[in-house]
Amino acid sequence: MVETLINLDFALFKFLNTPWLWGDPIMWAVSGVWWWTPLYLLLLWEVWKKSDRAWDKTLVRVFFLALCITGTDVISARLIKPGVQRFRPSHSIELRDNVHLVTPPGQSEPYRGGRFGFVSSHAANYTGIALYMGLLLGGGSWLWFLLGWSVLIGYSRIYLGVHFPLDIAGGALLGAFLGYLMWRIQHKLIGHPVATE
Numbered sequence: 001m002v003e004t005l006i007n008l009d010f011a012l013f014k015f016l017n018t019p020w021l022w023g024d025p026i027m028w029a030v031s032g033v034w035w036w037t038p039l040y041l042l043l044l045w046e047v048w049k050k051s052d053r054a055w056d057k058t059l060v061r062v063f064f065l066a067l068c069i070t071g072t073d074v075i076s077a078r079l080i081k082p083g084v085q086r087f088r089p090s091h092s093i094e095l096r097d098n099v100h101l102v103t104p105p106g107q108s109e110p111y112r113g114g115r116f117g118f119v120s121s122h123a124a125n126y127t128g129i130a131l132y133m134g135l136l137l138g139g140g141s142w143l144w145f146l147l148g149w150s151v152l153i154g155y156s157r158i159y160l161g162v163h164f165p166l167d168i169a170g171g172a173l174l175g176a177f178l179g180y181l182m183w184r185i186q187h188k189l190i191g192h193p194v195a196t197e
C-alpha cells in the first residue's frame with residue numbers, strides 16, 4: 001500500500017513538474033512571499049472593515065493569524081521535516097537527473113531548497129492563512145478564492161521541483177487544521193466579524 005502510494009506520488013510529480021512556456025518566471029514569482037503583498041494588504045483591510053473598524057478586534061484577529069502562521073511553520077519545519085526526513089525531489093537519488101529545477105533571477109545555480117520536504121511549509125502556511133482568513137471573512141467566495149490561491153502556491157512548489165504532491169497534501173492538512181483551530185479560538189473570544197457591504 002505504501003509503495004503504491006509512493007509510486008503514484010512520483011508519477012504525479014513527474015507530470016506536474018513538466019515545464020511550460022513562461023512557467024519558470026511565473027511559478028518562481030507565485031512561490032515568493034513579496035509578490036503577494038497587495039493581497040495581504042487587501043485581506044488586512046477586509047479584516048479591519050469586518051471588525052467594525054475597531055483596532056482592538058482587528059489586532060486580536062491579526063494576532064491569531066500570526067499564531068497560525070508561526071504554528072504551521074514551526075511544526076512543519078522544526079518537527080515534521082527532521083522527524084520524517086523524506087528527501088525533496090531536488091535531492092532525491094532516484095529523481096535527481098529527471099527533475100525540472102528553476103534558476104532564480106540573478107543566480108547561477110538552480111534552486112533546490114533544503115534536504116527534506118515532508119511536509120511542505122509553503123502549503124502549511126498558505127492553507128492555514130486561506131482557511132483562517134476565508135472563514136473570518138465569512139466563507140463563500142473569499143474562502144474558495146483563498147483556497148484556490150493556496151493550491152496554486154502548492155503547485156508552484158511542485159513545478160519548481162522542490163516538493164512531491166504528498167508533501168503539499170500533508171502541509172495542506174496541517175495548515176487547514178491550524179487555520180480552523182485559530183479561527184475557532186478567536187471566534188470564541190470576540191465573536192464573528194460583523195457583516196459589511
